[in-house]
Amino acid sequence: MPELPEVETVKRGLAPVLEGRVLERVVLNRENLRFPFPDGFGQALMGRRVTSVDRRAKFLLITLDSDMVLIAHLGMSGSFRIFHGPPPAADPHDHVVFLTSENVEIRYNDPRRFGFMDICPKAGLADYPMLKKLGPEPVNPAISGKVLGDRLRRKGSPVKAALLDQTIVAGIGNIYACEALFMAGISPRRKAATVQGGRAEKLAHAIENVLVFAIKAGGSSLKDHRQPSGELGYFQHSFQVYGRAGEPCPRCGGGMLIQQIVQSGRSTFFCSSCQR
DNA sequence: CGGCAAACCTGCGAGC
DNA sequence: TGCTCGCAGGTTTGCC
Numbered sequence: 001m002p003e004l005p006e007v008e009t010v011k012r013g014l015a016p017v018l019e020g021r022v023l024e025r026v027v028l029n030r031e032n033l034r035f036p037f038p039d040g041f042g043q044a045l046m047g048r049r050v051t052s053v054d055r056r057a058k059f060l061l062i063t064l065d066s067d068m069v070l071i072a073h074l075g076m077s078g079s080f081r082i083f084h085g086p087p088p089a090a091d092p093h094d095h096v097v098f099l100t101s102e103n104v105e106i107r108y109n110d111p112r113r114f115g116f117m118d119i120c121p122k123a124g125l126a127d128y129p130m131l132k133k134l135g136p137e138p139v140n141p142a143i144s145g146k147v148l149g150d151r152l153r154r155k156g157s158p159v160k161a162a163l164l165d166q167t168i169v170a171g172i173g174n175i176y177a178c179e180a181l182f183m184a185g186i187s188p189r190r191k192a193a194t195v196q197g198g199r200a201e202k203l204a205h206a207i208e209n210v211l212v213f214a215i216k217a218g219g220s221s222l223k224d225h226r227q228p229s230g231e232l233g234y235f236q237h238s239f240q241v242y243g244r245a246g247e248p249c250p251r252c253g254g255g256m257l258i259q260q261i262v263q264s265g266r267s268t269f270f271c272s273s274c275q276r
Numbered sequence: 277c278g279g280c281a282a283a284c285c286t287g288c289g290a291g292c
Numbered sequence: 293t294g295c296t297c298g299c300a301g302g303t304t305t306g307c308c
Contacts, residue, residue, distance in 0.1 A: 006301075034302095058303095073303085074301090075284095075285095075301090075303080076300070076301055077287090077301080111287065112300090114285070114286095156279075157279060174301060220301075222300080223288085224301080280306105280307090281306095281307085283305075284304090286300100291295105291297085292295085292297100
């Protein structure tokens with residue numbers, strides 16, 4: 001599910017109910033997600049006050065007053081839900097439950113369990129393996145065409161694959177890679193290193209635009225993603241190419257139909273006429 | 277080292 | 293109706 005806009009939506013939903021609150025209880029309903037929960041996971045969190053909720057790429061970073069950081073990744077199907085009143089019956093995939101000092105219940109649900117949670121001292125965060133190799137954030141501030149072009153220059157792979165490479169730019173996933181390339185008029189099959197100059201500028205702007213609009217829409221709800229409030233995101237209604245194989249291209253209209261191909265194991269949607 | 281397929285796991289829709 | 297197959301928003305691993 002979650003690419004940068006969805007994780008940002010989760011971050012914005014969790015911040016008001018977590019920041020300044022104490023984690024009174026942490027309940028693990030199983031011993032692992034993608035990885036086992038680390039030893040002492042619950043003990044490190046319980047009784048601690050949350051000082052901030054942040055996002056880096058697709059990772060949520062919840063910092064505690066002990067200067068420990070809870071690192072959470074939603075994988076493909078993870079979601080957080082907030083319950084202010086009496087919570088509904090537990091779902092089989094409600095794997096982690098947090099109860100705050102305001103008596104708010106926060107549940108982490110993840111059917112596929114590709115997500116994970118870990119703890120790391122704040123001082124060691126920069127060396128955390130999954131964080132240390134991440135490329136720059138693409139929004140806030142926006143990545144420049146120059147920086148993007150420089151980072152794509154060393155890639156021999158197609159530009160679509162390069163956008164999914166979190167060490168080139170952080171936070172872009174399959175949907176927004178397809179959408180950004182369409183907006184920029186760049187073929188997903190084009191060699192990444194050839195996206196330079198004006199093309200790199202266009203792509204950088206497209207990435208920023210699509211991500212900013214998706215965040216405003218609360219992300220894209222295809223299947224699992226929900227805002228922590230329970231509301232659906234609605235950016236999926238704005239997809240130009242993703243999931244639209246066989247439909248007319250929204251730009252050249254009657255001409256080409258949206259094509260679907262597979263690149264490094266992931267579906268790519270594009271218009272072979274508008275994207276070069 | 278770079279690039280790609282496979283692996284991790286569950287659920288759902290399409291097709292028979 | 294019921295089964296099997298393929299595919300899904302991510303990341304790491306291992307194999308050329």
